Amino acid sequence: MGGLKIKAVILAAGKGERFGDSLPKPLAKLFEKPLIEYIIESLEKVGISEIIVVYHDERVRDFVRSRCKTVYNPHVERGEGYSLLLGAKASGGGPFLLLMSDHFFDREILSRLLNSNTKSTTLCIDKDIYDKDLDEATKVLVEGSKIISIGKNIKKFNAIDTGIFLCTNEVTEIAGEFEGKFTVTDVMSKLSQKGKLLACDVTGFFWRDIDTKEELIKVENFILKSLVKPSDGIISRHINRKLSIPLSRLLVKTRITPNQMTFVSFFFGILSAVLFGLNKNIYAGIFAQITSILDGCDGEIARIKGTESKFGAYFDSITDRYADIAIILGMIATAPDKLWLIGSLALLGTYSISYSVSRMETLANKRFIGGIAGFMTRDVRLFIIMIGGLFNQIFLTLLILAIFTNFVVLSRILSARKVMEHVSLTKQGM
């Protein structure tokens, strides 16, 4: 399959004095991982196989050299523009992606830029200017798809420079014309004057230029907040996440992987099932709630570390279903002759909740969150099971599950027609 042919240049020769830290800025840690590693991983994830890092500090070189080509900048006093020139030359001229080592950004920005299929030099811009630090930001004035002007001190502007570029040979040429100290913005400004700098609008995607320790912590907090998903059920939002997020923050310091965490959560689910089977209902209920809390950690660790994968999401959803069903089977096992039918209906409804969402997502080709997921989300179901275990009410628990889960599925079928028709029209571009 191979990777994309386009290369990437990361400018990592800056000194980062404002960090007040002995480490060079690209190695400043977001959670437990150096900033530059997030950038390298994002590039690898979108399929870029050749990454060039322009460095000055040897520690940066030592950190990246197993995965990247490194270029030494002996003249940091000539500014980041000179680093750009060195990187551009090392890349063979262009086209190449240009990234700053002190920027954190949502990987989707790269995908969007690469999918824009532009053949001109293009800058990702953000039109949400009001939540950014305007003193520090590089501003741009965009008209249509063209950037009219760019600079830190331009007066008329309607967007912010995200520091993520796709560069052509022209960038290399212009950068070569400068003498003394110059910035990336100086180069881009010249291109924009010639009408040759385009904009790729990435408004709405998260990115931040991290200049200070405080900004680093702000980004960490943003990432932690984003771990609470819009699809989270009421128990997850108000109880589970409050426990799983601090736990995940600890776990990212260890070597545990998200998929291992999925397995741990699954193990506690099976433990709950076995305890129900042994009629240790109080312990079983508690472990059901523990598996529910731990179920959040795999995704959280993955997102904090930037190692989310489709396989991880897949593995998590299949093991969740097996754990769900195992727990119900454990409950039935205490009195199969009496409980098997109501238990089977609970089991059927429980599985159908998940299946009916998945099928709808497949057919409608989009994700459904919130209302459509119904109120019987996994966190709620496991919470009901915990309560049922604590009060030793197995039959009642199965009855509640059987009624409400199947009710949600039924109401979903009844609403499906409207949801799907809407989707099929919007898909045709109306």
Add this chain to the structure above:
Amino acid sequence: MGGLKIKAVILAAGKGERFGDSLPKPLAKLFEKPLIEYIIESLEKVGISEIIVVYHDERVRDFVRSRCKTVYNPHVERGEGYSLLLGAKASGGGPFLLLMSDHFFDREILSRLLNSNTKSTTLCIDKDIYDKDLDEATKVLVEGSKIISIGKNIKKFNAIDTGIFLCTNEVTEIAGEFEGKFTVTDVMSKLSQKGKLLACDVTGFFWRDIDTKEELIKVENFILKSLVKPSDGIISRHINRKLSIPLSRLLVKTRITPNQMTFVSFFFGILSAVLFGLNKNIYAGIFAQITSILDGCDGEIARIKGTESKFGAYFDSITDRYADIAIILGMIATAPDKLWLIGSLALLGTYSISYSVSRMETLANKRFIGGIAGFMTRDVRLFIIMIGGLFNQIFLTLLILAIFTNFVVLSRILSARKVMEHVSLTKQGM
């Protein structure tokens, strides 16, 4: 939401002498439905709300006038070019879709044409020239996205005119310049000489120009053949479809809808479940196989009638799961104390087969067919259940289902990583 603003013009004033039938050609029946109705429904499905039909025979007008605007062509002797002129004027000049009333085509062709966002006159062309009737076809010579020449008798050509156009005002103007008899091709030829006719490549999608009764039957047979899906399991392909397709051909003559048919199939599944519960295992097995056969009819009827819907597919998949589980529950019910655990595992595996495909499709954003579906497809599972019923081997049947379904799910998880990684790369355009 409203529909697309673009209008459509259907040329339906031709005489269709070669049909040797008293009915005008647009009313010739493909299965039980007039050809022109397929076209109108396709237009409605892609969101076109204003359709103009140019007719000569009053029976055509009477058939379409509840859904379309009609325009009478009093001068059929002036050829279809004149019909085009009348339709174009009635549409207000353009842009409008132009379609022939005697063409059958895959609805995706319209979606592709509309999504091409072209602003010039555009013709859908087919580069598969070898399976077409080249004596009758209008040929085109395409270079890049432009059509260089078009005509029935041009010598150099590399594609075929599908008769599906998106027309601008220019078509209306040029059509107005002709006198006497002229064809649509004459108009388009003039446009192509000016370099103003673009091509939209729809090679690979099914379409046919239906001039004779024989061609009508060929199209019917093509549709029937296409009912055997690549995702069909071995029992479905070799047994069920051989029974369900002839049955569906009969059923399209009735007023039964695909969703009603889904319900009928579901009903037979529940009947099988009840019979298993009553220990009438032979009958139960037979009804399990009947529900399996009838399960094909809903989709077949929908595709023959051209009324497929996402809701229909959704309703079918949820009811299939409930019927599957009901049948297994019916089997457990004969001896719950002995069978509940193995039965529950069969139930879990059965549901997981469907869920694990659906989740993979959602996450990977594509459809999986064939290998990935495993060998325990629904038709195979119900066939095993029939055999089990006939030989009164309930425990063995549940055991086989429990082992093989869960085995397929496990092997799917193991292969998921590779499948997903491939997808995530190809999605990024490599």
